[in-house]
Amino acid sequence: MIAAHDVWMALDTLARERGLTPSGLARAAGLDATAFNPSRRGDGDGRVRWLSLGSLLRALDVLDMPLSVFAAGLEKRPLPHQGLERALEPEVAEGGMWGLPLSHLGQEGLFDRHGLPIGSAWEEMDCPFSLPPPAYVVRIDTDLCEPVLREGASVVLLPGVPVRAQDRVLLVAPGEAPWVGIMSDHPPGMIRPFDAPEGAGRPVPEGEGYYLHRIVMTTA
Template sequence: MLKHADIWRAIDRLAHEYGLSASGLAKKAGLDPTTFNKSKRLTREGKARWPSTESIAKILEATHSDLSEFIGYVHGEGGKGVFRNVPLIGLAQAGSNGFFDDAGYPTGGSWDEIPFPDIPDANAYALEITGASMEPVYRDGDIVLVSPQANIRRGDRVVVKTQEGEVMAKQLRRRSARRIELQSLNPEYEDRSFEMEEIIWIHRIIWASQ
């Protein structure tokens, strides 16, 4: 599971690799120079504050780096993380039969694969977003890393598959033993609510490349 400290350490490593301070990296990316300051990494209450995927995308663009390099910094010194291939499944494919077993784990092998740092969940997979229903959080072509085994809490971004074969990325608003409420990421799309028996599986999004 990705940890708060790992992401911030990766930002510091990326800055060091390009001869910059954390504030220098932020400035180079067109961000407020204080974006990555140590004081910004925790709230006043001492809770972990995560960098936005938008800010990470900007520093990768500014340094002409790619996501694989950055994730290498997350998991290993000098960007030399341990990688393995994970299934890359299109959003439309995810709604079809043959790509997941009854437990919601990828199966079959009729997909592309992409390298990704080894994570504890052997059933993790990447999902390529299509369409505009998840903007502005996820845009067409973005890739999210999904962990079927990760614990899910209210407020997490999740991928859900219904008995009707619909697959969607939403934010979990509330879940009880009988019902689940999902908040749309795009305000132009309605929120959704389902009986739990209408849901085949719900998986947590743990990373997004944007």
Template sequence: MKHEDIWRAIDTLAAENGLSASGLAKRAGLDATTFNPSKRCMPDGRPRWPSTESLAKVLHATGATLEAFSTLVSGARALSSASRHPGRRIPLIGLAQAGSDGFFDDGGYPVGGGWDEVSLPEVGDLNAYALEVSGDSMEPVFRDGDMVIVSPNAPIRRGDRVVVRTVHGEVMAKQLARRSARRVELRSFNPAHPDYSFDLSDVAWIHRIIWASQ
């Protein structure tokens, strides 16, 4: 278990409840700065663990179980299929369709009437959508027929699995290898397929994959 895994799980839990890290802290009755990036390191630069008390308050405030939080830490999936929340229907299209016009607005949110719908565990991001994987380009991580839930508002860090759309309409699911002020580097899941690197100006949006049905 690594420090960054714990903090990433906290950020994901916040996003799934429609909150920022500060908003999550306030809901839990903590100081709003408790989970700020500046609080994640000691003054000498060493990583800092969140306190067990703050984690307990966060789980109580969100209704999440320790098991569900551990799943977030492991990175296996960001939502428990046995979510305590009732399901809701979210828009679904095939990944191959996602590059076509009419499915996303300029902000990268799903629009239009060409979407199907699927009922899945509750997602905090009201703009979340689902994509169905086709082909073998993302094996062995995602296989043909798998469905992924994508959150436009979830925080993104290096190593996350993401969906990226370029300004030219190309859509791809990759692992975020690096993002700087000027470039985005993406790693393919399937070693038989090339990695990609784009100028940031060539990227329309990057959304995080937060759940997969596998």
């Protein structure tokens, strides 16, 4: 069973990964600066109070974290992915996720026809906020993502989550170097590298074998 303390701790973890203090997150969410302070998490009789749904949703919007992903991480349950079977087995240890370095994502046999991770090439990696499959983690081992993501950082991706304009995304295809960037809305359907001006980038291919996955969180 999820406890109120678990919700607060998960929110703190996500905020830290984005360089936000509890008060910084509250301000960014349009709330009173003290709304998420530890001193305000008690209900007066020593128990931890539940965070209101409205405040949680506003915080998750700032953190760019879907509610379904946040809840699945708390419950350690499979994430929603269109009813497909989980592609990565066996389970990893608690606190770990299946992942690969960015430079290894061009090899064959990493994803099934639905874009879900499969195969034995995946490695178990540590992640501060682990999610079950089909989420996976990619360790940045090149300068492709500079200056936003430096070598040694990691990104967590979730196949099946709708991609919107201004989302950070990863485009993968067998035999091709991966593309990481921002989903552009001017023009639409383009992936803009982090260091490129607005309007530059690569169109998202429509052919079979190309998979566009949304980055749902980053870790330093």
